[in-house]
Amino acid sequence: MTLKFRDPELPPLSCAVGHGRVLELPLITWLAVVWVLLWGNLSWANVITGFAVAVVLCLLFPLPSVDLGLRLHPLGIARLVVHLLWDMYTSGLKVSRQMFDSRPYRAAVLAVPLRCRSDLMLTATAVAVSNVPDGSVVEVRRSNATLFVHILEADDPDAADRARRSVWRMEELTVRAFGDRDEIARVSRAPRPEGGGR
Amino acid sequence: MSGWEQTADTAGAVLLLLGAAVSLLGAIGMLRLPDVLSRGHAATNPQSLGMLLVLAGVALRLRSGIDLGTLGLIGFFQLLTGPVAAHLVARVAYRTGHVGREGLLFDELDEQLSGRPPADGEPR
Structure with a gap:
């Protein structure tokens, strides 16, 4: 040994x-x-x-050894936890309202390109997004780091923008909690408004 | 039983009830919403909130160090694995076309998967 x-x-x-x-x-x-x-x-x-x-x-059961690039930022983690709890509360309220709403709605699938590229950040963001309002991840594309989320009430003109912004905010919180310096610099930049090939 | 123990017990019972009610809400949502993808919303969001409330309630009743660790472990794994299961269900539902009777208003995943130009408001 x-x-x-x-x-x-x-x-x-x-x-x-x-x-x-x-x-x-x-x-x-x-x-x-x-x-x-x-x-x-x-x-x-x-x-x-x-x-x-x-x-x-x-x-x-040996796992492939990967460099996770995991950094722990206590302040960022605390902020992420607080935001997650608050978002779970509001999303619970929102889903409850939607399920008792008799008005028909139209759902849609939205592409949200992320700014961070590492596997860990992509996974962590997808998990975090699943807990926020308008967050039901249908597909994750690793090649261009894009999340596809299913949103309810897509006929509301602001809904798509709101969902995109909430995913990007969750991404920034996640990266500020676990990311390395390079990733944090990436998410500090403004997200690109339109999706598509990066 | 001292005063604060009584308070903690009562608060724990309230949290347990609240968590059960929120989980029930999620179950009702799964019955009421029309298609698999929408039901996914009701199945994940209220359920994890209800689970956290129930865990907090149990923690207030148990009040001992290592049990709190075990409860934290349960919460951690639930929050980590729940979205994975929900994502897999949603992914399969999407790929087998279970997107609801009226179809999707717009679908930016289909554009990337098939290379077709977006079909506005057209049911899949």
């Missing part, structure tokens, strides 16, 4: 084991924490078996 904590080819805080297998310590720690929480009892036995199970899992 060769420990290579400072190997630039490996993700941070991981060590190579045997033939190209990589143990990522953050992942193992997270799995052990989940194990302890699932048992609901913080004892040495649980912690040790948790780490043992995590190591065995990582060896049996």
